[in-house]
Amino acid sequence: MRVILSPHRSPYFGQDFTIKHLVKSMGLIPVYLKGDSYDFSGIDPGKVSLIISRYPDHEADVRVMETYGDYIPVAIHLHLRFDFLNADQRKKLRRAVSLASAHFTNCNMLAEEYSRIFPDYDWVCVNNGIDPSIFYPASKCERNLFRLQNGIAPGKILICYCGRLNQAKGLQLLEELLKFVAGSDNYFLIVQTLYHEKYAATISRLRKTYKNFSIYLGQDIKVVRYADLHVSTSLSETTSLVTLEALFSGIPVVCTDVTAFYDELEMGFASFPYFTRIPVCPVNVENSGKGGLCIDESALPNLKTEFIKGITHTLVLTGNQRQALSLNLLHSKFNMKNMIPYLSLVYGQAERAPSHFVLA
Numbered sequence: 001m002r003v004i005l006s007p008h009r010s011p012y013f014g015q016d017f018t019i020k021h022l023v024k025s026m027g028l029i030p031v032y033l034k035g036d037s038y039d040f041s042g043i044d045p046g047k048v049s050l051i052i053s054r055y056p057d058h059e060a061d062v063r064v065m066e067t068y069g070d071y072i073p074v075a076i077h078l079h080l081r082f083d084f085l086n087a088d089q090r091k092k093l094r095r096a097v098s099l100a101s102a103h104f105t106n107c108n109m110l111a112e113e114y115s116r117i118f119p120d121y122d123w124v125c126v127n128n129g130i131d132p133s134i135f136y137p138a139s140k141c142e143r144n145l146f147r148l149q150n151g152i153a154p155g156k157i158l159i160c161y162c163g164r165l166n167q168a169k170g171l172q173l174l175e176e177l178l179k180f181v182a183g184s185d186n187y188f189l190i191v192q193t194l195y196h197e198k199y200a201a202t203i204s205r206l207r208k209t210y211k212n213f214s215i216y217l218g219q220d221i222k223v224v225r226y227a228d229l230h231v232s233t234s235l236s237e238t239t240s241l242v243t244l245e246a247l248f249s250g251i252p253v254v255c256t257d258v259t260a261f262y263d264e265l266e267m268g269f270a271s272f273p274y275f276t277r278i279p280v281c282p283v284n285v286e287n288s289g290k291g292g293l294c295i296d297e298s299a300l301p302n303l304k305t306e307f308i309k310g311i312t313h314t315l316v317l318t319g320n321q322r323q324a325l326s327l328n329l330l331h332s333k334f335n336m337k338n339m340i341p342y343l344s345l346v347y348g349q350a351e352r353a354p355s356h357f358v359l360a
Contacts, residue, residue, distance in 0.1 A: 002347060004052040005038055005061050006030040014241040015054045015079060021131060025340055028052065031064075038064050048072050049351045054079070056096035057089040065099040073101040075350045077126070078110060082117055084236055084293075097121060102350035106239040109260040124346055128239045129339030130248045132330055137250035137322040138225040146226035150214065156188040157316060160227035160251070162242045163234065165193055165202045168293045170233025170256060173280075176304040177231065177311075178210040187311075192216045192223040225249045228316045231307075232256060235282035235293040247275070248329045250322025254310040256280045265334075274317070274325055276310040278303065 004023065008016045009032055023030050031038045038060055051068060053061040056076040065074050076096055085093060097103065097118050104126045105111045111123040138146070144154070152158060159181065163169045174191075181187045191206075193199070195217045203215055216223050222245070224230055230246035232255035237243075239261050246253050255262070257277035266275065280303055282293040295303060317325065329335065 001043075001047050002026075002028050002050040002052060002351075003031050003043065003048055004028040005055065005064060007033050007055055007058065007060065015077075017241070018128065019054060021336065022343075025336070026344065033060060036060060040064075045072065050075060050347055052347070053077070053096065053100075056100070057085055057093040059092060062092050062096050062099070065096055069099040069101075073350050073353055074099060075102040075104060075347060076100040077104045077106065078114060079106050079128075079238055080236075081110065081113060081238055101353045102346070104346065107259075107261040108264055110238050126343055126346060127333050127339060128241060128244065129336030130241070130244045130329070130334055131336045132248055132326075135222060135225065135245045135248040137319070137326050140319055143226050150190070152188045155186075156212070157186055157229065158227045159187055159189040159229045159231055159311070160192065160224045160246070161189065161231050161233070162192045162224055162245070163232070164196075165191070165199045165206070168234070168236040170235050170295070171202070172295045172300060173233040173256070173303060173307065174231075175206075176300065177233070177307065178206065178213055180304070180308050180311075181212045182210045184212070187212060189213045190216055190223050190227070192219075194219065222249070224251055227251050229254065229311065229314055231311070233307075234258065235280065235295070237261070244329070244334050248326055248334075250317065250324075250326040252276075252314045252317065252325075254278065254307065254314060256307075258282065274314070276314060278306050278310055 004019055006019050019030065022028050029043070031040060031043065033039070045068060051064060051072055051074045053065070053074065054077040055061050056078065082090065103114070103121050103123050105114060105123055106126065106128045108125050111125040115123045147154060147158070161174060165171055178189060181189045189212065193215065207215060224246050228251070230242070230251045230253045232240060232243055232253065234240065234256060235258055237259045240255070240259065243253050243255055252274035254276045255278065257279050262277055280295065281299065283296050
């Protein structure tokens with residue numbers, strides 16, 4: 001039995017959606033938080049062959065490793081750059097790395113980075129995968145119906161943004177794009193996000209402030225499939241799931257160029273004309289009292305100009321072009337169907353690996 005630590009019963013972060021899919025496709029047993037600890041009631045530790053953590057910088061995950069790691073192999077997945085972690089998270093991660101039997105990242109860039117930071121451990125890259133049965137091009141009729149249901153004029157170019165509404169995900173730049181869209185007759189922008197109390201005030205303010213714009217709360221439909229263009233303003237990406245989801249859906253992307261993963265993504269294609277990367281240098285203001293990453297105000301005007309140029313120069317694809325773009329990704333290593341067999345293989349190897357300490 002393989003168990004996977006699942007801190008959120010309802011998916012919220014990108015990793016939560018990956019966990020949900022792995023539970024369904026690989027038969028992993030999810031263990032959920034109860035209070036501030038994982039609830040292992042009903043699970044016989046003697047029958048557990050592997051414990052999987054995709055949040056190894058969290059206190060609850062580390063406690064599980066400290067409790068069971070002496071006699072059950074532990075596999076950890078890292079999806080954030082070390083620089084993105086605060087001091088407390090780094091401390092927990094160092095402990096998790098020392099307790100784990102197998103160490104995985106979701107892109108080559110991250111594997112190289114953690115190999116430098118933790119050279120005594122082998123780091124294996126297991127690329128994130130996208131489910132092509134969920135993210136695939138919408139037909140013309142489907143796109144027209146979506147516009148009709150959401151009050152979007154047929155002639156407008158539909159831009160989609162998917163993600164949280166905070167500074168690390170580029171809220172400053174997103175608001176500049178909303179100003180641009182509000183002053184244009186050619187565009188409409190939809191933000192798809194999940195509701196969270198800490199973002200309630202931001203959601204309310206954006207809805208009151210901007211026109212040619214709406215917010216879709218929830219994940220029951222994938223808005224990106226019906227869009228003409230996807231934008232990612234994030235300042236803190238490693239492997240960008242939303243970018244991959246858009247490309248699988250046959251949708252061009254304009255994004256902030258904040259991760260070397262995009263080099264890896266582009267290397268898989270002889271030509272990639274529908275993927276525009278805008279350079280940006282995020283500023284870490286963690287110690288200033290503001291918290292996290294942001295864009296320097298002096299750099300924002302030029303960044304806005306370059307981003308809008310990327311948007312206006314991106315062509316709206318025909319149905320055949322959307323299908324062709326999606327097909328390129330379908331045969332790539334980023335297809336969930338290609339990821340699962342490899343993940344099964346490395347999990348099997350992790351189960352046979354000795355724990356960090358073997359009881360006598």
